[in-house]
Amino acid sequence: DAGVIQSPRHEVTEMGQEVTLRCKPISGHDYLFWYRQTMMRGLELLIYFNNNVPIDDSGMPEDRFSAKMPNASFSTLKIQPSEPRDSAVYFCASQGKPGGISQPQHFGDGTRLSIL
Amino acid sequence: QKEVEQNSGPLSVPEGAIASLNCTYSDRGSQSFFWYRQYSGKSPELIMSIYSNGDKEDGRFTAQLNKASQYVSLLIRDSQPSDSATYLCAVNMWDSNYQLIWGAGTKLIIKP
Numbered sequence A: 001d002a003g004v005i006q007s008p009r010h011e012v013t014e015m016g017q018e019v020t021l022r023c024k025p026i027s028g029h030d031y032l033f034w035y036r037q038t039m040m041r042g043l044e045l046l047i048y049f050n051n052n053v054p055i056d057d058s059g060m061p062e063d064r065f066s067a068k069m070p071n072a073s074f075s076t077l078k079i080q081p082s083e084p085r086d087s088a089v090y091f092c093a094s095q096g097k098p099g100g101i102s103q104p105q106h107f108g109d110g111t112r113l114s115i116l
Numbered sequence B: 001q002k003e004v005e006q007n008s009g010p011l012s013v014p015e016g017a018i019a020s021l022n023c024t025y026s027d028r029g030s031q032s033f034f035w036y037r038q039y040s041g042k043s044p045e046l047i048m049s050i051y052s053n054g055d056k057e058d059g060r061f062t063a064q065l066n067k068a069s070q071y072v073s074l075l076i077r078d079s080q081p082s083d084s085a086t087y088l089c090a091v092n093m094w095d096s097n098y099q100l101i102w103g104a105g106t107k108l109i110i111k112p
Helices: none
Strands: A005-007 A010-013 A019-024 A031-038 A042-050 A053-056 A065-071 A074-079 A088-095 A111-115 B004-006 B011-014 B019-025 B032-038 B045-050 B054-058 B061-066 B071-076 B085-092 B100-102 B106-111
Touching: A005 A088, A010 A019, A019 A088, A019 A111, A031 A074, A042 A065, A042 A074, A042 B100, A053 A065, A074 A088, B004 B085, B011 B019, B019 B032, B019 B085, B019 B106, B032 B061, B032 B071, B045 B054, B045 B061, B045 B071, B071 B085
Parallel strands: A010 A111, B011 B106
Antiparallel strands: A005 A019, A019 A074, A031 A042, A031 A088, A042 A053, A065 A074, A088 A111, B004 B019, B019 B071, B032 B045, B032 B085, B054 B061, B061 B071, B085 B100, B085 B106
């Protein structure tokens, strides 16, 4: 059973460029989460989806960030324009239907983003 | 403000000893509790989940939950150098929908 798949694994780009991160959740999981992790701030939830619908995007730092989930097997996180302070590791995680008790989240390998 | 607190460490433990990691949480209504391990440069990996008071054992790992005192702990018996990692505590709080509230993590170092 394939886990959460993220691409690219590493991204280095210059300030001002558009960055698109991609995620394929575990098949059958109906929750998808985007996180950002830095040494200073730890693991931060950016946005999450249920059945492809965004539920809470209060963690999205500003309008430069946007996320979509056009179908159950694909999601993107886009940063436009990118800034050096966006440099971080971005994780995607998926979660199966809780059935009353929350199930654990399963993480992809992450995208290490560096904005020069 | 919903909070999950962990000692950031580093916690240094001799090889073969018991490592004890602790986590406290603010919301009495919390239902689900998870311990994740994260190696440097890697993603968080689930190692234990616990939902009811008491102990839950899985190999060398034991999770302990005390809802009255609002803490959850992770014990690692016979610690190995490969256990050196950051351990993240995550809690699902009753009104946070399906979001997990994350602790900042405790860095564990097992000394050979």
